[in-house]
Amino acid sequence: QVQLVESGGGLVQPGGSLRLSCAASGIAFNLYTMAWYRQAPGKQRELVAGISSSGTTNYADAVKGRFTIIRDNAENTVSLQMSSLNPEDTANYYCNARRTFRVYWGQGTQVTVSS
Secondary structure (H helix, E strand, C coil): CCEEEEECCEEECCCCCEEEEEEEECCCHHHCEEEEEEECCCCCCEEEEEECCCCCEEECHHHCCCEEEEEECCCCEEEEEECCCCHHHCEEEEEEEEECCEEEECCCEEEEECC
């Protein structure tokens, strides 16, 4: 059974930092492209950052220079280090694993940026 379990969300003040983690099980983690998506109320789910099996990363323009995606193939985890957070980053953040036609999602973790 495939499981992606996110953690690390919460309430943070503008300008603050937060680190999200996703623990994967039931997949050959090192073969999967991993990514973080987010969905704000009333908006479509959007890609935040991705990292391929070879370690190539890509970021949404809105988070470039502020967010960093990191994978640990030994621990089967992918993390999202977020800094300089602003209220527009408020959303439910989802972990995603993809390999060819296989796509898996976590349940999401809420990030709220507010003073």
